[in-house]
Amino acid sequence: MGQCQSNPSSNSGTDDRPESLEIKIEDSISSNPNAPSSPKKEDTIKVLKGWATLGEEANAKMDYSTALHYFYMAMEGFKKIHGADSTFYIELEFLIATAKDELGRCAEALTLYQDVLSKQERIFGPDDERTLTTLNNTAWVLYENKRYEDSKAHYEKCLERKIRIFGENHNSTITTMNSLGNLYLDGFKNYPLAITYKTRALKSLSTFLGPQHPVTLSTIMNVAIITSCFTEDVMKARDLFKQALKGYEEQLGKGHNMTKTCAGNYKVFLEEHPKVKGARAELKKIKKDYP
Template sequence: MNRQALEGYEKALGKEHPDTLTSVGNLASVLRDQGRYKEAEEINRRALEGRGKAMGKEHPDTLTSVNNLASVLGYQGKYEEAEEMNQRALEGREKALGEEHPSTLTSVSNLALVLQDQGKYKEAEQINRRALEGYKKALGKEHPDTLTSVDNLALVLGYQGKYEEAEQINRRALEGREKALGKEHPDTLTSVSNLALVLVYQGKYKEAEQINQRALEGIEKALGKEHPSTLTSVSNLALVLRD
């Protein structure tokens, strides 16, 4: 459907029209969600270049493209470039939208994730706490974006060995996502996987195995056997079986 929309926009409005570039960005997002990161990166770069030219580097839509490109770079392990892009998006959104705007908080969360991926856990924890407080204030405790922030904070706490707090927060995120999104939603299954991981860290292997099995079955059903998230779940289950 995105490809059909993009083709129509290009024909009717031209390749550089803002609506065409929105369609480009949408296609890149769905490719990213399927784990097709290289293709998503190429299309995100097209969207970013076009929006920068048409709207300027500081326009909110341009900064969205910066954020999206940073995300897909992070998924490919290109952490330094992803961090630079996230910093650019965050500074631009703080200036244009303010520090408490949900889009700004998305940039805060994304920066925390790429810092976490580089092992900068203390800094990532501080930034995650900022994002979480902002989301609770702006969107409420049960909003999906808030719960994503809860999950992110739990993950970085686990990496630092703060297992009991991480488990409590993971259970909160999982309960909220089950209620808001349902038990089979991919974001809910991410919370399931994260809870299993922190249980492993604490040596609670039997419960971790059961929860990993639930995560794997759900992710295979939702995303397919070859999706990167499915393969991560397979690896996680193998680790707990080994332990």
């Protein structure tokens, strides 16, 4: 996600919209020598879908300004044909919100996400996967806009629905758990609750991917760092560092960059907490294995 612009009001988003949609559609159809003199509805829809595809291709290349141009042309066209509550319109509005967030235009992205969310809850239902994705993204953009209480409310609502629908050990559920942990860590500075959600996500990851999966090991290391920096539970931090390093060594080997990173973090922890049980021996071993 892009970094939020300090003055989002300076970019209203109107520059992304096509100036003359009718002319652009007619030009696109008339460029086909086999096209009829009067464009049919199906020909227009084909052009609009083509623009949407061009937008997705630009999006994949991180050319978000170009993506917005094509997404807006397609969206305005579908609005004229099917209305603003059509599936195509809603999908394109979601893509526009995502592209604007990537460009750091968080306030605009938030307005669009909120509109999409309102429509999806009404049309698809609150438990639809598309609705849940937008709910999660809205929570993220609220966080970017430093509206932490609103972000928390959206994340909690999203987590409750995902647990009920997918269960605790589903990838989508784990993502939202982890996001709540980040919100408490970086937004509220509530480190005990951050660790609670991170540990909860870790438990689910261990079940979903396995305790030795690199993603699980990375989460273990992150929880160890948070625990060591923001709590006095140094023994728990030590055990987590040891667990992560052992897993990395067994799964990736001592020469892997992630293993070296984990060893470096553990080394710093041991140097800062020399009185932790076994610290001297552990530090000696790490310095030998990772000179």
